Amino acid sequence: xxxxxxxxxxxxELAGVSQSTVSRVFAGNTNVSxxxxxxxxxxAEKLEYQPNAHxxxxxxxxxxxxxxxxxxxRNPFYSAVLEIFHxxxxxxxxxxxxxxxxxxxxxxxxxxxxxxxxxxxxxxTDALLSSSASQKFNRNGIVxxxxxxxxxxxxSSAVFCDNYLAAKQIATYLVEMGHKSFAxxxxxxxxxxxxxxLKGFKEVLDDRGISNLVIEPxxxxxxxxxxxxxxxxTRNKNIDCIFCGNDIIALGVMDAIRVIGxxxxxxxxVIGFDNIRMSEWPSYSLTTWEQPLEDMVDSxxxxxxxxxxxKSSEPQVIMMKGHLVVRTSVRQKK
Amino acid sequence: xxxxxxxxxxxxELAGVSQSTVSRVFAGNTNVSxxxxxxxxxxAEKLEYQPNAHxxxxxxxxxxxxxxxxxxxRNPFYSAVLEIFHxxxxxxxxxxxxxxxxxxxxxxxxxxxxxxxxxxxxxxTDALLSSSASQKFNRNGIVxxxxxxxxxxxxSSAVFCDNYLAAKQIATYLVEMGHKSFAxxxxxxxxxxxxxxLKGFKEVLDDRGISNLVIEPxxxxxxxxxxxxxxxxTRNKNIDCIFCGNDIIALGVMDAIRVIGxxxxxxxxVIGFDNIRMSEWPSYSLTTWEQPLEDMVDSxxxxxxxxxxxKSSEPQVIMMKGHLVVRTSVRQKK
DNA sequence: TATTTTTTTGAATACGTATTCAAAAAAATA
DNA sequence: TATTTTTTTGAATACGTATTCAAAAAAATA
Numbered sequence: 080x081x082x083x084x085x086x087x088x089x090x091x092e093l094a095g096v097s098q099s100t101v102s103r104v105f106a107g108n109t110n111v112s113x114x115x116x117x118x119x120x121x122x123a124e125k126l127e128y129q130p131n132a133h134x135x136x137x138x139x140x141x142x143x144x145x146x147x148x149x150x151x152x153r154n155p156f157y158s159a160v161l162e163i164f165h166x167x168x169x170x171x172x173x174x175x176x177x178x179x180x181x182x183x184x185x186x187x188x189x190x191x192x193x194x195x196x197x198x199x200x201x202x203x204t205d206a207l208l209s210s211s212a213s214q215k216f217n218r219n220g221i222v223x224x225x226x227x228x229x230x231x232x233x234x235s236s237a238v239f240c241d242n243y244l245a246a247k248q249i250a251t252y253l254v255e256m257g258h259k260s261f262a263x264x265x266x267x268x269x270x271x272x273x274x275x276x277l278k279g280f281k282e283v284l285d286d287r288g289i290s291n292l293v294i295e296p297x298x299x300x301x302x303x304x305x306x307x308x309x310x311x312x313t314r315n316k317n318i319d320c321i322f323c324g325n326d327i328i329a330l331g332v333m334d335a336i337r338v339i340g341x342x343x344x345x346x347x348x349v350i351g352f353d354n355i356r357m358s359e360w361p362s363y364s365l366t367t368w369e370q371p372l373e374d375m376v377d378s379x380x381x382x383x384x385x386x387x388x389x390k391s392s393e394p395q396v397i398m399m400k401g402h403l404v405v406r407t408s409v410r411q412k413k
Numbered sequence: 414x415x416x417x418x419x420x421x422x423x424x425x426e427l428a429g430v431s432q433s434t435v436s437r438v439f440a441g442n443t444n445v446s447x448x449x450x451x452x453x454x455x456x457a458e459k460l461e462y463q464p465n466a467h468x469x470x471x472x473x474x475x476x477x478x479x480x481x482x483x484x485x486x487r488n489p490f491y492s493a494v495l496e497i498f499h500x501x502x503x504x505x506x507x508x509x510x511x512x513x514x515x516x517x518x519x520x521x522x523x524x525x526x527x528x529x530x531x532x533x534x535x536x537x538t539d540a541l542l543s544s545s546a547s548q549k550f551n552r553n554g555i556v557x558x559x560x561x562x563x564x565x566x567x568x569s570s571a572v573f574c575d576n577y578l579a580a581k582q583i584a585t586y587l588v589e590m591g592h593k594s595f596a597x598x599x600x601x602x603x604x605x606x607x608x609x610x611l612k613g614f615k616e617v618l619d620d621r622g623i624s625n626l627v628i629e630p631x632x633x634x635x636x637x638x639x640x641x642x643x644x645x646x647t648r649n650k651n652i653d654c655i656f657c658g659n660d661i662i663a664l665g666v667m668d669a670i671r672v673i674g675x676x677x678x679x680x681x682x683v684i685g686f687d688n689i690r691m692s693e694w695p696s697y698s699l700t701t702w703e704q705p706l707e708d709m710v711d712s713x714x715x716x717x718x719x720x721x722x723x724k725s726s727e728p729q730v731i732m733m734k735g736h737l738v739v740r741t742s743v744r745q746k747k
Numbered sequence: 748t749a750t751t752t753t754t755t756t757g758a759a760t761a762c763g764t765a766t767t768c769a770a771a772a773a774a775a776t777a
Numbered sequence: 778t779a780t781t782t783t784t785t786t787g788a789a790t791a792c793g794t795a796t797t798c799a800a801a802a803a804a805a806t807a
Contacts, residue, residue, distance in 0.1 A: 084531075084553060086763055097787040102765055110785060112773095127552065132529040133467035133476065134763035137792040142467065147511075153690070158492045165513040174526060177481075177511035179499040192508060195466040197418075218461065219418060301694070334695045356487070360635070361668045362696045420793055431757040436795055444755060446803095468793035471762040 085126040094122035105130050136197065145383070146193040146201040148178045148185055151299060154327050155355045156370075160204055160226070163376045171380070173199075180206045183267065187212075194219055200383045202226055205299075207269070210234060222386040224379055227370075229271050229396060236386065238379045238397045240370045242272055242352075245401055246279030249322060249350055249368060252403060254287055257412030258320040258348060261292045264307045264332065266299040266324040273324055276352065280322055293318065297328050304331025312339055312347075320348035320409070326355045329365050333408065344410035354404050364406040371399050419460040428456035439464050470531065479717070480527040480535040482512045482519055485633060488661050489689045490704075494538055494560070497710045505714070507533075514540045517601065521546075528553055534717045536560055539633075541603070544568060556720040558713055561704075563605050563730060570720065572713045572731045574704045576606055579735055580613030583656060583684055583702060586737060588621055591746030592654040592682060595626045598641045598666060600633040600658040607658055610686065614656055627652065631662050638665025646673055646681075654682035654743070660689045663699050667742070678744035688738050698740040705733050 087101040136142040184207040200222040213234040216223045229237035266273040297303035323329035329351030354369035421435040438453045470476040518541040534556040547568040550557045563571035600607040631637035657663035663685030688703035
């Protein structure tokens with residue numbers, strides 16, 4: 080039943096040539112006469128020969144594999160990220176090893192797996208990378224790029240949105256729309272996204288002498304947004320706008336507000352971050368900040384290819400802009 | 414910068430033993446004296462030695478890699494599927510090669526990639542598998558399991574919900590709730606899920622002498638549901654309930670209905686299929702059919718392991734039940 | 748202690764490919 | 778046609794590991 084896998088040796092025998100020549104044909108080497116090439120391809124087809132990628136990678140030292148580590152694949156933002164990364168990298172011949180990290184920080188076991196398989200690069204989204212992990216990858220010549228995150232110490236390259244600037248513009252927008260009383264629902268407090276978004280937001284409020292910002296902790300999920308909004312509203316009756324750490328939080332917030340019986344944006348304005356597809360669904364129509372996802376992925380892929388071909392290049396940070404997408408969840412107040 | 418990767422040979426030299434013995438330690442072989450084992454582990458740690466998975470797989474003929482092919486990762490149902498499959502398989506030491514098929518049918522190129530990497534198994538969800546592709550996998554001793562799909566010819570194993578029976582129960586429920594005028598929004602018409610759900614639904618209606626079923630084509634996306642509902646309602650004023658091919662369609666349908674200005678369930682009842690997380694969000698509160706996702710994944714993994722260890726086993730079909738989850742999108746009519 | 752049995756060890760080899768190097772064949776030039 | 782240059786080819790080898798087999802060492806038994 081389980082037929083033997085044919086090898087380049089089998090093809091060579093059937094075609095009456097040496098294994099080297101078969102290998103040359105499949106490695107795309109041009110120095111093979113048309114006559115033999117044809118014979119070899121015929122024989123290969125007859126045997127349904129497939130080169131063995133593992134044997135090949137042993138010699139070439141190219142595995143054409145990239146690891147992608149995610150923590151929150153159920154967040155539609157990251158589903159989209161995964162899809163786009165796959166499409167870009169597959170087009171370049173790379174294969175994706177998908178790792179769903181269950182913990183906030185990428186685990187020893189997961190690192191080991193990626194090292195054993197000699198991935199050429201690792202993309203880490205939505206997860207933290209310890210300094211020691213980062214060094215481990217570096218020492219093994221594996222390129223690491225953080226996506227939508229960065230670390231202070233700059234041990235690996237990173238591609239992300241300028242969250243600080245975006246949050247400033249969001250705050251300015253809310254203030255100019257006439258809001259007086261502000262809340263922020265955060266993600267995990269040790270993520271760069273949360274830190275920068277809060278920083279920019281708070282700075283604008285401080286500049287304008289607004290000191291009543293309420294901060295409610297969340298973890299970038301619908302459920303955490305829902306719960307945070309409930310607490311927030313029952314505790315602080317006068318909140319008139321909520322800046323949500325990301326869109327999926329915002330959806331939970333909006334649902335909670337409505338369950339309580341308040342109206343959006345009449346009673347409370349809500350603003351998100353990411354511009355996931357759902358935010359434009361009429362049930363939500365969420366005003367939010369769009370991250371230029373496709374561009375971010377393109378930059379990440381480009382940077383990764385560059386670093387793979389030149390391992391000695393210094394870690395690099397690419398910061399992108401994005402823009403406000405105005406829908407109907409923020410009200411112009413008098 | 415790019416330091417050489419150390420090999421078992423390097424470890425052997427540092428520890429003063431042979432390469433064979435180092436290999437034995439890392440292959441988990443017990444026949445190594447404690448003294449040498451310790452020396453080897455020390456040396457390995459000092460060099461940060463990682464066995465090379467590709468070289469290993471060449472000998473053992475086990476790659477510990479599984480391919481997972483998906484078409485619609487943006488559908489939250491499949492994000493969840495991916496997450497659960499990853500968690501189960503990672504716990505067993507398997508690695509996931511993720512492939513996002515852009516076409517309805519899995520492509521030659523994608524098959525080749527999986528063959529080249531000698532994956533031990535392939536899980537195909539939400540995509541079609543041609544007969545020739547199926548044979549190709551079989552001939553190479555690669556186990557294929559269809560998830561949430563099956564093919565008529567039974568060339569590979571399949572795990573799915575009894576869609577026919579579920580649709581019958583859904584139809585019965587709608588009839589008994591007093592509905593008179595029915596619509597079905599389908600997925601692609603060549604998928605087994607669509608075929609069986611429509612068949613079961615129609616059969617019950619036929620049995621009860623109801624012949625006014627309107628069928629609107631969709632493709633298992635929010636957008637297709639939205640559009641289908643718009644057309645349906647403007648064309649057929651009297652529809653009083655819509656059975657949606659899956660939940661994400663149902664969400665689009667609900668939004669479209671509300672945009673038009675009708676109320677759910679007062680004017681139109683909506684029922685879905687899958688029970689994705691969003692269907693319980695208060696904005697939707699969708700009555701739907703729950704697929705026993707965790708159980709389906711568990712069965713798939715179990716079946717896959719069995720077929721990997723016994724390649725000569727016959728293709729097997731596992732059909733699961735699921736159950737109706739009643740929320741508030743279906744009305745009891747008089 | 749002498750002998751037998753069991754455990755540990757290393758040399759040799761294989762997995763399936765790409766590449767180097769030298770030889771052979773073909774093509775280009777004189 | 779004879780010579781030089783270029784192209785094609787195959788033998789040998791390497792990538793990094795696991796495993797077989799026989800020998801050596803250790804443990805158990807007489």
